[in-house]
Structure formats: C-alpha cells, structure tokens
Amino acid sequence: MNKIKSFFSSFFKKDETKTVVTSLWCALLGLVLGFVILLCINTKEAADGMATILGNFFVFQNADDRWNYFGQTLAKTAPLIAMSVSVLVCYKAGLFNLGASGQYSIAVLVITFMGVAANWPWWLVMIGAMVAGALWSMISGVLKAFFNVNEVISGIMLNWIALYLVNGILTANSAIWDSSHSEAYKITDGSNALIPSVGLDRLFAGNSIVGLGMILILVVTIVIFVLFKKTTIGYELKATGFNPDAADYAGMNKVKNILVATAISGALAGLAASLQVQNGFTSWRLSSTIPSIGFQGISAAFLGGLHPIGVLFSSYFIEHISEGGSMITDLGFAPEVAGIITSAIIYLAGFVAFLKEMIRKSEVKDELRRLSRDKAVKK
Amino acid sequence: MKKIIVSFFITAVVFFTLVFSLSFMSHSNAEDFQVAMVTDFSDVNDASFNQACYEGGMEWAKENNVKFNYFKPSDASLAERVKSINLAIDRGYKTILCPGYAHGEALAEVAPKHPDVKFIGLDISPGDFPSGFTLTENIAVFNYHEEIAGYIAGYGIVKEGFRRLGFLGGIPGSAVIRFGYGYVQGIDAAAKELQADVDVQYVYGGQFFGDSEIYKYIDNWYKVNKTEVVFSCGGSIYTSVALSAKENNGYMIGVDTDQAPIIDRDYQEGICLTSAMKGIKQTVIAKLGELYHERRWQSGITYLGLVSSENPELNYVQLPMDTWRMKHFTIEDYKTLIQDFLDGTKDVSTETEQPPVVSEYTHVSYRGSIK
Amino acid sequence: MDDVYAIEMLSITKRFGSLLANDHIDLRLKKGHILAVCGENGAGKSTLMSILFGLYEPDSGIIKKDGAEVKITNPNDATKLHIGMVHQHFKLVDTFTVLQNIILGEETIKEYRGHLNVFKRCFNWLNKHLFKIIDYQRARAEVQQIIDQYDLRVDLDKKVKDLSVEMQQKVEIIKMLYRKNDILIFDEPTAVLAEQEIQGFLQILRNLKKEGKSILFITHKLNEIFEVCDEITIIRKGKSIDTLAVKDTNKEEVSAMMVGRKLDMNQTKPSPVTGNEILRVEHLTLVDPNSKKRIVNDVCFNVRAGEIVTLAGIDGNGQQEVVYGIAGMKKSQSGSVFLHQEDISSYSVRKRIQAGLSHIPEDRQKYGLVLDYSIYENAVLDRYYEKSFSKCLFLNQKSIREYGDELTEKYDVRSSGDGSTVVRSMSGGNQQKIIVGREIERGVDLLLAVQPTRGIDVGAIETIHNLLLEQRKAGKAILLVSLELDQVLALSDRILVMYEGEIVGEFTPDSVDKETLGLYMTGAKKDKVNAIKENGHE
Known part of the structure; x- marks a missing residue:
C-alpha cells in the first residue's frame, strides 16, 4: 500500500507529469475557447461544429470513409511530426529554428527534381531531401557559429529566399512544372519516388497516401529520443542548450554543436517535405507565402512539451483538429472560423510554460501553507 | 498537483459530454433534395466563379426552400478535395456543384462510387479529367465559349477607341487561354474594320490572386508601355490590375462576373469598363431548376454560349448591361455583334494550342508567364 | 555645521536567508562631507547602499535624514528625499540622447505662459496630464546651468551609446543633480575608469562638495579616499568596524581594519615540498573586447608541483581573467602558457583539459554546472x-x-x-x-581553483580547504584565486597580489601581514614583480 502511495506521490512530483498535465490543460482550454468562439458566431450549430472539429473522420457515417480519413489524418500528421521534432532538436541545443519552412521548401525543390524529373528510387530521393534541408539549415548555423548572426533572423530571411528560389527554379523548368495548373507535377502511382505503402493503405480503406512514411517517422522520432537520452552528441547539445557557458567551460565545441544541431534539424525539415510530397499527396504550388507547416511545427513542439514522444501526440492533435476544423463550413461557419478556432487551440499551446509556472507557484503556496500549519500544531 | 490533474479530468468530462450531447440533440434528418457546393482553391467570396456559383446556388435554394451549403477543402491537394466531396455525400447531399478545373480528377475518383449522387461540374475541360476516364452518367459538366466573351470584350474596347491594350491571365488553363485568344481575335477583327494599329501585351500571372510582383509588372505596362486597358482574366488577380489602373488613370476589364461594382467600391469609380462574363450563376440556377422541377439531367460535357441577341442577358457569355460604360461601342452595337455570331457572319476559333493568326494591324507581344 | 547629519543609518540589519549581510551597521554622513564606505568584497557595503536607496528594506534599524526619521521602501521614496545613486552599471538608455536620458522620468512639461487665462489653464492642465509635450528648450537651459555650475562638459545631443564610460558617468551625475538630489551615492565609481579619468572624477567630487552636496563614496582604493574624503566608515563581514576622520588616520590603519587584524583560521600546514614546474605563464595579456582595456597586463608566474600559489586582490583586478586565459576560455592578446613545458597557448579548451588541467570555476552556476x-x-x-x-x-x-x-x-x-x-x-x-x-x-597535476569557497557555509569551506591541502600534499600544483585574505594566508605557499591586471607584489604567508597585503591590494603600494620561481632559488 505504501509502495503504491509513494509511487503516486513521486508520480505527481515528476517533471514529466507536470509537462503532460500542462499540455493537456492547454489543449483543453483551447478547445473550450474554440467552443466559446463558435457559440458567439452561431449558437445553434456551435455544439455540432465543435463535435465535428473533435470528431474529424468519426463524423463520417460510412465505415470505409472513417478508416480512409483516419489514415489520411495520420499520413498528414507524419510531416508535422518531422517538423516539430526539427524545431525541438534546435531548441534543445539552445537555438530556435524559425527557418524550418525554408528548409522544407528547398527539400521540396530537390524532391521535385530527383523524384519527378529523374524518377530516382524513393529512399534516395528522401535522403536527397534531407541533405538539402540540412545544408540549407546549416547556412543559418554557419552564420550563427562564425559570425554570431541571430539564427531567428537569418532563418526568417532564408525562408523568403527559399520560397522565391523554389518558385523561380520550378516555374522555369517545363519538364516538372505544370503551368496550366500552376503547380509542379506530382509524384504519381507507379513512380519510383513514391514511398511504398507496404500494405498499410489496405488497412485504411485504400487511402493511397498512407504508407511507410508513418512508420518511418515513428522510427526517426525514437532515434532522436535516444540521441538525446543516450548519446554523447545529445549530452553535448543539451548542455549547450541549458548552459552555453558551462559547455564552453567543459571544452565542448560550440561551433560543432551549432552545426550539428542545425544539420539534424534541417534534415528533419527535409524529411517533412519528403513525407508530404513523396506520397503523391501534394506538390509545390506557386505561392507568395511561406509554407505554414514550419510554424505549425513550432506549436506542436511546444504543446508536446518539447519531448520527442510528446510531440507525436501533440502533432496528431493539431492535425486532427485542423482537419476537423475544415469540415464545419456547411454548418454555417466560414472557413476562416475554422482557422480561428484551430489557431486559438494551437496558440494556447504557447501557454504551456506559463501554466507550468502557475502550477509551480501553487505548489509552493501549498507547501508554505502546510509548513505554517505544522508550526501551529507544534505550538 | 493532484488537484490539478483531478480538475483536468472533471473539466474534460464535462466539456466533452456537453458538446457531444448538445450536438446529438441538434441532429436533424436529411431531406431528400439538398445541394452542396465544394470550392476549388479560393473561397466563396473570391469575386469570381466560386462566388458566382455560390450566389446562384443560394438564390435558387432560397426560392425553392431547399437546403444549400458549401464545403472548402482544407488545402489545395486532391486528397482533401475528395474528402470534402465525400463529406458532402456523407452528410446526405444528393446534388453537388463542383466549380473549377481542379475538380476533374476529384470527380473521376468519387463519381463512379456514388451513382446516386449528381455532380454538376463547371468550367472543367476534357483535359482536366485524367486521361482514359470516361464521364459517368451522374456527371454533367458545363463549359463556356469563353473565346466569345473574350472576343466581344476585345472587339468592343477597340471600337470604343483604345489602341494600347493588355491581357493578364491567371493560371493558363484552357478556359483562361480561350478568353485570351478570343480577346486577341476580337481586337484584331475590330482593328481590321477600323484599319487602326493596335498594340497588345499578353502575359499569364501563374496564379489566381494578385500580389506585389504582379502589381509591379502591370504597373510597368501602364507607365512605360502606355497601356490603356488591361483585361484581368483570373479570379482575384484583378486586385493588382485595379490598383495599378487607379494609380495610372488607366482602365481594366473584369472577368467571370460583373466586377465593376466591387472595383468601384474598393478602388475607384469607373476603372472597370466592362467584364467578360460567363453565366455561371445562370447556369447553376437553370440546371438546378431543370433537375429539381423537371427531373431533366444532361450528362457529359456541354458548351454554353450565345442564345439570343434580343435579350443578351439570356446568353451564357455576355457583357454586363447594368453597368454599361462604353460610349462609342453601344448596347446596340453589342446586340448587332451577337446577331452576327448567331448568323455565322462572325466566328471565333476555339484553338488553344497555338495563338491566333492576326492581321498586320494587330501587334501582339506574348510575354509567357510572370512567375 | 559639523554636527548636522545629512543621513544617519542606525543599527541597520539585513538578512538574506542564512547570510547576515548587515549586522547592526551604523553610518553617519555629515552635511557637505564626503564619507568613504570601504570594506572587502561581500562585506555588506552594496547591501547597505541598496537599503538607503530603497532597493531593499532593512529587517531592523532606522534611517534619518536631516535628523528626522524617514521610511524608504522603494527608489521613488529615495528620489523624493533627494537621494540619488550612481550604480556600478549605469542605468541609461543607449539609444536616447544625453538630454533625453537626463530628463527621463522628470520631463519638463511645456507650459503656456501667455495671457489668455482660460486657454492657459486648459492647455496646461491637458498637457500636464494628457499630452505631456516636453519643453526641450527649457529642459536644455536647466541642464546647461547644471553643467556650467559643476563643470561637467557633456555634449547633450550625442547618443549615450556613442559616449565613453567616463562621459556616461558624467551623464549619471548630471541626472542626479537635475533631480535636485543633495545626497549622492557612488557605488565603486572608479572601478570602470582609467587612471587619468579617476583624477577628473575626484575633481568632480570636490566640486560637488563645494556646492554643498553630501556624498557617500564606496571604494576599495585607499589613495582615492585619502585624496578627497572627510571620513571613512569601515565595514567588515556585515559589521561597521569604525568611522574615522581621514586627517587623523593613515592607510595602514585603514587597510588593517578593512581586512581584520585577527587571523580567524589557524591551520597548520607542513612546509611545501615543491617539485617540477607544472604551469608557467609568460607575459600573459588579455584585453577586454568592449572597453579595449588591458584586464590582464603582462603577467608572469609559475606553479610547481606541491605548492599552492594564490592570486590575491580585490575583485575585478584581473585574477579571474588570468585563469580564463590559462583554461582557454578567453583568448589572450599575447603571452604564452606552458603546462608540463608544453606550450598550450593555442589549444582549445578541450585540448587543454586533456593536457592535464582541471578547473574549479569562479561561478559554479554559470560555468561549473x-x-x-x-x-x-x-x-x-x-x-x-x-x-x-x-x-x-x-x-x-x-x-x-x-x-x-x-x-x-x-x-x-x-x-x-x-x-x-x-x-x-x-x-x-x-x-x-x-x-x-x-x-x-x-x-591531473594542475588544479585551478577560483574562489572555491564563495558563498558556501563554514562546514563546506573547511572540507574544501582540507581537500586542497591534501592535493598539495599529493604533489599537485594548485593555482588559487581568492578574495578572502584569511583563506589566502592559511592556504598559500606563495601569494601574488594583483592590482589593475598586474602582479604588484609577491609574498610568502609567513613574511607578510594583512596590512601590507591590503596596501598592495588597494594600489597604495606597488612592486615590479616577475613571479617565476625556479626550484632551489628560495
């Protein structure tokens, strides 16, 4: 009995528990806020709208559709996971990867050339995308390591450079640019560059974008988890992130660590591109805005408590409600409303740190109260 | 900590119970005839064919007391478009409006699986369907003789007295190209009749929305090239044209719907001389009516064009007569031109592969694509 | 006049956790005088000044101004009582001009002084409470008057970031005067100044005194005290030791009081068995990248196996930087470092560690952990x-x-x-x-220990002392940086005193007393020293 009690008391005190609980609270608060917004806009349909957002694929009456779109949500989660892990890796090393979108864009460019034009095997294309993302990200890394340029600023600028570079290069190549649809040609069925579905599509009612990518990202996430938990590289990166002065004192190579962190992070952003494009889901569309996935990755990373495993869940949650949010237009909500709701939920994720601090304070207060009570009893 | 966890679970349970029980209570039974619309890329307020389609559906549905709603895919991908159509079907909608070429592939995937649902496609050319796909019985596609609309606009503008003209297309799909080549043919016809030299600048924006890059490009036409009128042919790409027209005291031509009111409101009164309109709204109203009242269904691809010169508003391609602003090219001239088409004395090529052949009076500079 | 006190702080006590920072301290500042407050680092001077300026509230004790008791709970109270303070780190807005900085928070609001009475009232009321349009012209005139009166030349239109440290200090002083402060606190004002600049600063102090201001001057440097101050209050370990009139005392007495006469620790240690040279530092020079000041200037010394060499000195005289230079954490401008006769000057931190260097850093939370x-x-x-x-x-x-x-x-x-x-x-x-x-x-054979006992309790201090002596016995070379003279005298085999980046004296603990060390540490005495000792030359 005591054992169970002590298990629980240590469970409640653990930092991880705190992180999980605060993240859950944030998600819940976001949902409540979203519901309130819906109520303000259209009271009659608000509950239905919220149920649709929460239900996503569940609202389909047809079982096949339900599986199909469960699979689609999962498949669309994979790149988001890659993106948030990318943000997380940098964050652990004390850097903030705001340039993930740019790395993603460059990776899409490489995939389009290697996959659509050259029709190389999928794994080679995937590696190519990761290398491209890593190299692009290391531009920020080099600037930071050697010239002490803030990586946030260079990241944002490189986002725009990447965007226009990709726009420019792709539109200029008629072999890969479908000018009548203003998008690059997609990777189609039968292409070598298509990530194999290894039978997973059958599990999800034949949804063709479901495939090996989902398993791959799980593996990669676990690898990153192990990297930080068990390896000297992770040890160094985390030390640098927590306390750069101490890392300096202990003789860790700052330049190397910055480059390693940005490279890993960029490679993961490249992987995100690969998982988004190489299942034939989408291709580069002409755009004058930076791909939003990089920023969603930031939200997912924070909501996931900056923990590789937490990120798996937070990414799914964000994708789930974004998908659900797009399904409420027929209830009399403009698509913008869905956007507002989902961003309200996502941005509440930023409150994780704030909430954690509040919990800590309330704990301290409890402790003080307990102490003063004990004193009173003694007297 | 314990308190926080417990309070979390209580709040969560209360919240979810509330939402789901309320939503369960509000569920109503599906009616037998309801109409849904699935947008293509932009929203239903794009001042272009999504909006026209939505307004048509709304107007008709109100009149006949039928449920009408729209869906917007969460992104531009095929999979999401298919999902939106499937969702509409799942919600019990039996008639679905699909405006825009992007629906070609999506319909090919969905329509064969749902023979009981009717799909009305708008502006989807045969090439937009996957190769080898034969249209099923439940798909009816209505396309327009955009080349005629373009022709009339081009012809009118030259007759009005303008000599330095421009064309800005959106994404060069077949509809946009037909508009453009028709426009060039109309210009050439009028130039020949007047024996006047006309300069035409011709470019595609590569997208259906305006931005600073496109604005700068068009601004250059007005400023350096002394272009007087630009035909803005691609959804909300008109924003870039209207802005530079306003700043350079130029004029423009709208597309799809009568864009004059919105440009008058947002930019400057009188910039938009006319619009090369497609009767999307009319088509939606007419075809829904046929299906609902007469149970008439015409599957396959139909091209809609001119019907009457007496009452040009019945035509599926037309210029707006409510906001007629041209003085030398009058409504009477407009009616005569339509009559010429109906008689067969005037004709326009539907060719989209090669630019039209023009006389020595017309000088067209094809500039490819801005992006 | 002599009996009127501008400020009296009576029996001030302040406790931070287990640390008694101020223990019934008394301080009396006579009107129109300059009172030096001196003491070792951590003696409690800064805490005392922060209490006077309202940054901390004392646990007990009272403060009197002009003989009347006052309550100072925050800096605003202090400002209202016309108490001003120049902090060690200036509180200026870099991107504002000098004038803007001076009037910041005390802006002269424009006033209409015409004859339209109704308009005048409306406008002045609105401007005072709402618009707050600043009357730069009038503000400038007022500031200019102060500048002329006290001879503080500063370009009012320059941005603060473009000014030298000396000029910024002047801005801080003008700021205090603009607020009509009559009690001025200077917290180690000369620490940031070069020698010639210090003379200028002392002249300013004299001018201020002449105009009737009362000044509290916190410093370690005895020369400065004896040049301008009227009285000295000496604080040691949170207690006020004594207050002396400058004309009745001398440097020796003051430095003895500062460091304490009695040796608190009586540790007997065997005489050193010195072995081979482990560390040799030759002409090491480090330059601060911001101020371009030489924080370590041509330092030479060595450490042999089995001895503890201590760099003594008042905080901020370059001792820590010497260690950073040896450990490779700061780049040296010139000079070389030898470890086991191997030149490690060009090595990275990691390589130096591998070459056999261990380092207990000064700030455990910043660097050590x-x-x-x-x-x-x-x-x-x-x-x-x-x-x-x-x-x-x-x-x-x-x-x-x-x-x-x-x-x-x-x-x-x-x-x-x-x-x-x-x-x-x-x-x-x-x-x-x-x-x-x-x-x-x-x-490894070399241990660099920078203030290894800083801010820890007595039990732990003793453990660490014993550990260091054990290491010495085991034949390791130890370079110790310490600010506490008791510790220095108890542990060292050789003491090198640093002042302003240079080694100004070398002693063995049995041939020197604290008074002498104090004189060297405060710059009152200087030798030219090359502290490289070969074996057998003792």
Whole structure:
C-alpha cells in the first residue's frame, strides 16, 4: 500500500507529469475557447461544429470513409511530426529554428527534381531531401557559429529566399512544372519516388497516401529520443542548450554543436517535405507565402512539451483538429472560423510554460501553507 | 498537483459530454433534395466563379426552400478535395456543384462510387479529367465559349477607341487561354474594320490572386508601355490590375462576373469598363431548376454560349448591361455583334494550342508567364 | 555645521536567508562631507547602499535624514528625499540622447505662459496630464546651468551609446543633480575608469562638495579616499568596524581594519615540498573586447608541483581573467602558457583539459554546472567523452552512475534524492562539492581553483580547504584565486597580489601581514614583480 502511495506521490512530483498535465490543460482550454468562439458566431450549430472539429473522420457515417480519413489524418500528421521534432532538436541545443519552412521548401525543390524529373528510387530521393534541408539549415548555423548572426533572423530571411528560389527554379523548368495548373507535377502511382505503402493503405480503406512514411517517422522520432537520452552528441547539445557557458567551460565545441544541431534539424525539415510530397499527396504550388507547416511545427513542439514522444501526440492533435476544423463550413461557419478556432487551440499551446509556472507557484503556496500549519500544531 | 490533474479530468468530462450531447440533440434528418457546393482553391467570396456559383446556388435554394451549403477543402491537394466531396455525400447531399478545373480528377475518383449522387461540374475541360476516364452518367459538366466573351470584350474596347491594350491571365488553363485568344481575335477583327494599329501585351500571372510582383509588372505596362486597358482574366488577380489602373488613370476589364461594382467600391469609380462574363450563376440556377422541377439531367460535357441577341442577358457569355460604360461601342452595337455570331457572319476559333493568326494591324507581344 | 547629519543609518540589519549581510551597521554622513564606505568584497557595503536607496528594506534599524526619521521602501521614496545613486552599471538608455536620458522620468512639461487665462489653464492642465509635450528648450537651459555650475562638459545631443564610460558617468551625475538630489551615492565609481579619468572624477567630487552636496563614496582604493574624503566608515563581514576622520588616520590603519587584524583560521600546514614546474605563464595579456582595456597586463608566474600559489586582490583586478586565459576560455592578446613545458597557448579548451588541467570555476552556476542536469550528468561534464564513460557515441550510463555515486559518497554531496536529482534543487555548498570532487577526481597535476569557497557555509569551506591541502600534499600544483585574505594566508605557499591586471607584489604567508597585503591590494603600494620561481632559488 505504501509502495503504491509513494509511487503516486513521486508520480505527481515528476517533471514529466507536470509537462503532460500542462499540455493537456492547454489543449483543453483551447478547445473550450474554440467552443466559446463558435457559440458567439452561431449558437445553434456551435455544439455540432465543435463535435465535428473533435470528431474529424468519426463524423463520417460510412465505415470505409472513417478508416480512409483516419489514415489520411495520420499520413498528414507524419510531416508535422518531422517538423516539430526539427524545431525541438534546435531548441534543445539552445537555438530556435524559425527557418524550418525554408528548409522544407528547398527539400521540396530537390524532391521535385530527383523524384519527378529523374524518377530516382524513393529512399534516395528522401535522403536527397534531407541533405538539402540540412545544408540549407546549416547556412543559418554557419552564420550563427562564425559570425554570431541571430539564427531567428537569418532563418526568417532564408525562408523568403527559399520560397522565391523554389518558385523561380520550378516555374522555369517545363519538364516538372505544370503551368496550366500552376503547380509542379506530382509524384504519381507507379513512380519510383513514391514511398511504398507496404500494405498499410489496405488497412485504411485504400487511402493511397498512407504508407511507410508513418512508420518511418515513428522510427526517426525514437532515434532522436535516444540521441538525446543516450548519446554523447545529445549530452553535448543539451548542455549547450541549458548552459552555453558551462559547455564552453567543459571544452565542448560550440561551433560543432551549432552545426550539428542545425544539420539534424534541417534534415528533419527535409524529411517533412519528403513525407508530404513523396506520397503523391501534394506538390509545390506557386505561392507568395511561406509554407505554414514550419510554424505549425513550432506549436506542436511546444504543446508536446518539447519531448520527442510528446510531440507525436501533440502533432496528431493539431492535425486532427485542423482537419476537423475544415469540415464545419456547411454548418454555417466560414472557413476562416475554422482557422480561428484551430489557431486559438494551437496558440494556447504557447501557454504551456506559463501554466507550468502557475502550477509551480501553487505548489509552493501549498507547501508554505502546510509548513505554517505544522508550526501551529507544534505550538 | 493532484488537484490539478483531478480538475483536468472533471473539466474534460464535462466539456466533452456537453458538446457531444448538445450536438446529438441538434441532429436533424436529411431531406431528400439538398445541394452542396465544394470550392476549388479560393473561397466563396473570391469575386469570381466560386462566388458566382455560390450566389446562384443560394438564390435558387432560397426560392425553392431547399437546403444549400458549401464545403472548402482544407488545402489545395486532391486528397482533401475528395474528402470534402465525400463529406458532402456523407452528410446526405444528393446534388453537388463542383466549380473549377481542379475538380476533374476529384470527380473521376468519387463519381463512379456514388451513382446516386449528381455532380454538376463547371468550367472543367476534357483535359482536366485524367486521361482514359470516361464521364459517368451522374456527371454533367458545363463549359463556356469563353473565346466569345473574350472576343466581344476585345472587339468592343477597340471600337470604343483604345489602341494600347493588355491581357493578364491567371493560371493558363484552357478556359483562361480561350478568353485570351478570343480577346486577341476580337481586337484584331475590330482593328481590321477600323484599319487602326493596335498594340497588345499578353502575359499569364501563374496564379489566381494578385500580389506585389504582379502589381509591379502591370504597373510597368501602364507607365512605360502606355497601356490603356488591361483585361484581368483570373479570379482575384484583378486586385493588382485595379490598383495599378487607379494609380495610372488607366482602365481594366473584369472577368467571370460583373466586377465593376466591387472595383468601384474598393478602388475607384469607373476603372472597370466592362467584364467578360460567363453565366455561371445562370447556369447553376437553370440546371438546378431543370433537375429539381423537371427531373431533366444532361450528362457529359456541354458548351454554353450565345442564345439570343434580343435579350443578351439570356446568353451564357455576355457583357454586363447594368453597368454599361462604353460610349462609342453601344448596347446596340453589342446586340448587332451577337446577331452576327448567331448568323455565322462572325466566328471565333476555339484553338488553344497555338495563338491566333492576326492581321498586320494587330501587334501582339506574348510575354509567357510572370512567375 | 559639523554636527548636522545629512543621513544617519542606525543599527541597520539585513538578512538574506542564512547570510547576515548587515549586522547592526551604523553610518553617519555629515552635511557637505564626503564619507568613504570601504570594506572587502561581500562585506555588506552594496547591501547597505541598496537599503538607503530603497532597493531593499532593512529587517531592523532606522534611517534619518536631516535628523528626522524617514521610511524608504522603494527608489521613488529615495528620489523624493533627494537621494540619488550612481550604480556600478549605469542605468541609461543607449539609444536616447544625453538630454533625453537626463530628463527621463522628470520631463519638463511645456507650459503656456501667455495671457489668455482660460486657454492657459486648459492647455496646461491637458498637457500636464494628457499630452505631456516636453519643453526641450527649457529642459536644455536647466541642464546647461547644471553643467556650467559643476563643470561637467557633456555634449547633450550625442547618443549615450556613442559616449565613453567616463562621459556616461558624467551623464549619471548630471541626472542626479537635475533631480535636485543633495545626497549622492557612488557605488565603486572608479572601478570602470582609467587612471587619468579617476583624477577628473575626484575633481568632480570636490566640486560637488563645494556646492554643498553630501556624498557617500564606496571604494576599495585607499589613495582615492585619502585624496578627497572627510571620513571613512569601515565595514567588515556585515559589521561597521569604525568611522574615522581621514586627517587623523593613515592607510595602514585603514587597510588593517578593512581586512581584520585577527587571523580567524589557524591551520597548520607542513612546509611545501615543491617539485617540477607544472604551469608557467609568460607575459600573459588579455584585453577586454568592449572597453579595449588591458584586464590582464603582462603577467608572469609559475606553479610547481606541491605548492599552492594564490592570486590575491580585490575583485575585478584581473585574477579571474588570468585563469580564463590559462583554461582557454578567453583568448589572450599575447603571452604564452606552458603546462608540463608544453606550450598550450593555442589549444582549445578541450585540448587543454586533456593536457592535464582541471578547473574549479569562479561561478559554479554559470560555468561549473549545467543546473538542469542531474548529479550524474554533471559529474562527467568535462569527461563524458572519455572511454570509461562512453562507447562509440553512446554514453555508458552504468559507469556514469557508478562514478557519480562514488563521487557523491566520497565528497559527501547531499541532495534530496539519489544521483538523478537535478542539481538546480541543491544547496550551493553541495553544488560546489560536486565541482570540487569532479575536478580533483580527474587526478591531473594542475588544479585551478577560483574562489572555491564563495558563498558556501563554514562546514563546506573547511572540507574544501582540507581537500586542497591534501592535493598539495599529493604533489599537485594548485593555482588559487581568492578574495578572502584569511583563506589566502592559511592556504598559500606563495601569494601574488594583483592590482589593475598586474602582479604588484609577491609574498610568502609567513613574511607578510594583512596590512601590507591590503596596501598592495588597494594600489597604495606597488612592486615590479616577475613571479617565476625556479626550484632551489628560495
């Protein structure tokens, strides 16, 4: 009995528990806020709208559709996971990867050339995308390591450079640019560059974008988890992130660590591109805005408590409600409303740190109260 | 900590119970005839064919007391478009409006699986369907003789007295190209009749929305090239044209719907001389009516064009007569031109592969694509 | 006049946790006088001044101004009482001009002075409460008058970031005068100034005094005190030792009072058995990248096996930087460092560590530990990559844990849990024990120990002293940086006194007393020293 009690008391005190609980609270608060917004806009349909957002694929009456779109949500989660892990890796090393979108864009460019034009095997294309993302990200890394340029600023600028570079290069190549649809040609069925579905599509009612990518990202996430938990590289990166002065004192190579962190992070952003494009889901569309996935990755990373495993869940949650949010237009909500709701939920994720601090304070207060009570009893 | 966890679970349970029980209570039974619309890329307020389609559906549905709603895919991908159509079907909608070429592939995937649902496609050319796909019985596609609309606009503008003209297309799909080549043919016809030299600048924006890059490009036409009128042919790409027209005291031509009111409101009164309109709204109203009242269904691809010169508003391609602003090219001239088409004395090529052949009076500079 | 006190602080006591920072301190500042407040680092001067300026509230004691008791709970109260302070780190807005900085918070609001009475009232009321349009013209005139009166030349239109440190200090002074302060507190104002600039500053102090201002001047530097001050209050270990009139005392007496006459620690240690030279530093020079000042200037010394060499001096005279230069954490401008006769000047930090250097850093939370890491993880902070703790990129968790447990056991590191406890939650003494243990356990021949007992309790201090002496006995070379003279005298075999980046004196503990050390530390005395000692030359 005591054992169970002590298990629980240590469970409640653990930092991880705190992180999980605060993240859950944030998600819940976001949902409540979203519901309130819906109520303000259209009271009659608000509950239905919220149920649709929460239900996503569940609202389909047809079982096949339900599986199909469960699979689609999962498949669309994979790149988001890659993106948030990318943000997380940098964050652990004390850097903030705001340039993930740019790395993603460059990776899409490489995939389009290697996959659509050259029709190389999928794994080679995937590696190519990761290398491209890593190299692009290391531009920020080099600037930071050697010239002490803030990586946030260079990241944002490189986002725009990447965007226009990709726009420019792709539109200029008629072999890969479908000018009548203003998008690059997609990777189609039968292409070598298509990530194999290894039978997973059958599990999800034949949804063709479901495939090996989902398993791959799980593996990669676990690898990153192990990297930080068990390896000297992770040890160094985390030390640098927590306390750069101490890392300096202990003789860790700052330049190397910055480059390693940005490279890993960029490679993961490249992987995100690969998982988004190489299942034939989408291709580069002409755009004058930076791909939003990089920023969603930031939200997912924070909501996931900056923990590789937490990120798996937070990414799914964000994708789930974004998908659900797009399904409420027929209830009399403009698509913008869905956007507002989902961003309200996502941005509440930023409150994780704030909430954690509040919990800590309330704990301290409890402790003080307990102490003063004990004193009173003694007297 | 314990308190926080417990309070979390209580709040969560209360919240979810509330939402789901309320939503369960509000569920109503599906009616037998309801109409849904699935947008293509932009929203239903794009001042272009999504909006026209939505307004048509709304107007008709109100009149006949039928449920009408729209869906917007969460992104531009095929999979999401298919999902939106499937969702509409799942919600019990039996008639679905699909405006825009992007629906070609999506319909090919969905329509064969749902023979009981009717799909009305708008502006989807045969090439937009996957190769080898034969249209099923439940798909009816209505396309327009955009080349005629373009022709009339081009012809009118030259007759009005303008000599330095421009064309800005959106994404060069077949509809946009037909508009453009028709426009060039109309210009050439009028130039020949007047024996006047006309300069035409011709470019595609590569997208259906305006931005600073496109604005700068068009601004250059007005400023350096002394272009007087630009035909803005691609959804909300008109924003870039209207802005530079306003700043350079130029004029423009709208597309799809009568864009004059919105440009008058947002930019400057009188910039938009006319619009090369497609009767999307009319088509939606007419075809829904046929299906609902007469149970008439015409599957396959139909091209809609001119019907009457007496009452040009019945035509599926037309210029707006409510906001007629041209003085030398009058409504009477407009009616005569339509009559010429109906008689067969005037004709326009539907060719989209090669630019039209023009006389020595017309000088067209094809500039490819801005992006 | 002589009996009127501008400020009296009576029996001020302030406690931070277990630390008694001020213990019934008395301080009396006569009107129109300059009172020096001097004492060692951590003696409680800054706390006392912060209390006067309202940054801290005293636990007990009273403050009187002009004979009447006042309550100062925040800096606004102090400002209202016309008490101004120039902090060690200036509180200026870099991107504002000098004039803007001076009037900041006390802006002269435009006033309409015409004859339209109704308009005048409306406008002035609105402007005072709402628009707050600043009357730069009038403000400038007022500031200019102060400048002329006190001879403080500053370009009012320059931005603060373009000014030298000396000029910025002047701006701070004008700021105080603009606020009509009559009690001025200077917290170590000369620490940031070069020699010639100090003379200028002292002249300003004299001018201020002439205009009737009362001044509290915090400093270590005895020369300055004897040049401008009227009285000295000496504080040591949180207590006010004495207040003396400058004309009745001398430097020797003051420095003796500052450092305390009595030796608190009587540790007997065997005489050194010095062996081979382990560390040799030749002409080491470090330049501060911002101020371009030489913080370490041409320093030469060596440390031999089995001896403890101490760099003594008042904080900020370059001792820490010498160690940074040796450890490779700061780049040296010139000079070289030899470890075991090997020139390591061009090595990276890691390579120097591998060459046989261990380092207990000055600031354990900033450098010595990753506070969010566990005891285990911190135990291997500078050796995780060694073969015994990692195998091809993977950390050997088991051996790290074993080693961490061993370390905790041996050095009596106490925490609330086991070795996976996060270091942040531990007390300073225990944190320090981890570092000391970690560095000693590396078993290399050179140990750099910078203030190894800073801010920890007496028990832990003793443990660490004993550990250092054990290391000495084991034939290690130890370079100690300490600000506490008791510690210096108790542990050292050789004492090198640093002042303004230079070694100004070399002593053995039995041939010197604290008074002499105090004179050297405060710059009152200087020798030219080359502290490289060859064996057998003693």
